Amino acid sequence: MKGPLPTAESLAVLLRLIDDETPEVRQSVAGALDAFSGDVSELLHEGVMKPSGDDLKVLSSLLQPARRERLRRDWIVPAGGAASLADDWDAFEAMLRILSDYLHDGVTLRQPLGDALDLLAEELEPHYIEDGCAGLCKTLLGSKRLIADRKGEMDPKLLDLAAVIAGSPSNSFGLGLILLLVARRLEADISGVSLPGAFFCRYGTEQGPILLDPTAGGRPVDPAEFTHRIRRYPREIRMLAGRAATTGELLLRTTEELATAFAVLNLTEDAELMEDLVDSLLPGA
Template sequence: MQQSARVLTHPAFARQRFREITGRPDPALDLVEASLVIALEDEPGIDIDRYLDRVNAWSDAVRERLEGSRHIERIVDSINKLLFEEEGFHGEDEDYYDPRSALLHATLDTHAGLPITLSILYIEISRRVGVDVSGVSLPGRFLVKFSGEFGQLVIDPFDGGRVLSTVELQKLLDDVYGGGVRLREHHLRAFTSKEILARELAHLKSAYLARHDLPRAAASIDRLLILDANDPYELHDRATIAVQLHAYQEAIECFERYLALKPHAGDLARVREQIAYLRAWLEQN
């Protein structure tokens, strides 16, 4: 039987779709769809609808099991049973800087992933069954927080959906800071959907930089700048990569935007010198 040809999506179309999705109000922004579109630009042969159908089917299965229940423990148990017991999802970070580790479709294929991708899946299944849920970030671990009349419940999808106590949350901080930082409410601040996507793209950017894949690192920054066009640090990084890619006019524009946002930057003199050097090179070539 002849296999159907794989349909490839041009990166420009994936980029435009990402721009459209992230232009929606936060409550209407589907993290799974946006994450799959991030993957689509990097791997243009993936079938987004197939992955969305799979996530929707899992969500429907959880909804049926709940039978209308709004009891938070039952909701968490139902999601955990489906994802971690039946589907076998689990945390895996052996190759932390493999770019595929930050691409949601890879997590959906292998049923293994990083805290950020597993959390995105957990959040969107929860939202699809009508539960108020958000992402929170502690150093080295992205988590899921349920909020309501019951208070708040913090879940670790990387560890099989385990419910974390205050003591366990403190231990996550201690593992990084050696006991020097006490857990405060701001550590459990709810991330917006755009902030979650930014965290995913930041990991992707780091993974590509670790592999010296500058064009794809630049593409990751470009999407970060769609989420926040006035992030001076991403503009600086984008300019630096543009120089390495010999895209000097683009580098100048990014450096100038960086200085407009940070007129008293500590590296002001060096950046001005770099802009002058690049302008001189362009005039002579």
Template sequence: MHTARADRLKALLDRPEDEIDLAEAALLVATDEYPALDIEAYLRRLDELAEGVRRRLQPEADFETTVVALNEFLFDEQGFCGNTEDYYDPRNSFLNEVLDRRRGIPVTLAILYIEIGRRLGLALEGVTFPGHFLVKTATAEGEVVLDPFSGGMPVSEEDLRERLQARFPEHDAPLGALARLLAAADKKQILLRMLRNLKAIYLHREQHDKALGVLNRMLSIDPVLPEELRERGEVYMRLECFRAALQDFRRYLDLNPAAAEAALLHRRISDLERLAARLN
């Protein structure tokens, strides 16, 4: 990311939570891949989409009416949808591409949904539910969970339990666990969820230079991410950046000294120290 835009993202994420523009942050992250991205043009696109919904609403429209209008406009009329045909296309993880192609994955469609909803007065929050990002809001009748990947459809407690059971068949999901899993994510957590998807794609494709860029971005958002430090160390090793790998493995063990792979990493650190000494 260009220094000015990196500084802009840092300043944005240093604001109080309710002052962070999630769409702007996601677009700033996208400039790592698209350096010439016109962020303001894409923010105007979001304004235009929200205005398209607003024109269909009466001024006193309630929550349910607004959500129905949002879903009809965004998913039926505009054609936004989950990219089930090519779920692991990296473009699904960039908000500009989602706006251009009208295809995305749960977390990027949720960012789109949250940001258009915010412009309509809907207080929507992201939920880092295992395996499938969701959106929720509080109403007079209680919390409502929505799935932008499935056209903004509401998700019942029974549906949530079934999803958990499918993902973790060996465990039952007690009510308390389900409540914890539906906790609202802050905006940094949403960005990190988006970047984790992208990181996993690049690692699977063995695109180590791109994976390194994503890991660097994640660790700039939150420097204390043990798993990402370990993974970045492994990427550095593959790219033959041995001193950088050594630094990340040491930092990982400082943060996670009882890690299951601690003995393996201590041996790897010893090997890297000998290698670094020869390179001096």
């Protein structure tokens, strides 16, 4: 039987104990926080208590186990794994939303991924109507609406797409995913090209296909430069450059990159969770 729904008042009771480092108290608070499913951001906004920055960090870490459990519970993959997703963009976005909720710190107030994408598409629609795919790409990627990460570090936050839309930086893959999801809403024919260590987006014009690196401000990639760039890839990898990545491939890459990023940060429990998600997407899982 379920208990009463968590409230701002019940959260406030726990917040009064958040700076008590006694193991028994911490364990008790962590257990009580399980009822909040890993996210108290809205209740914090409603409540009168405003925890300090340090207390928010502690609170976020105490909420993390519940976010892991929620991800395991909500992660439902078709029997055939990633290949079964085919080009089901609705299912793909639903999985990205689940990952975004898991990557959220649980204390910062922000829009859910779906709502953020809806508003972004509405904002960009006039540019697409006026200038087509070129206008959409230039406005989204070249106007600092999204921020490209220049450090090149492995960081799970780079693939928290809701945070990226809200102003956090991301790499070419994260920015490209947002472009693809917005393009789907606007029925813009833009596809992703997924290569090892790189990600591009492509759309057609009367003069031929245009390829772009999402971190390069929406500017087209020179075809000769791209050919030179991939010349040493094995043939099977070079073939990927000639077709659109499927949603299953994109989801598999997302979980693989997150697994690597958590491993680099020595966050073993999260890395192992991501590895489990990777395995669930592989054939015969």
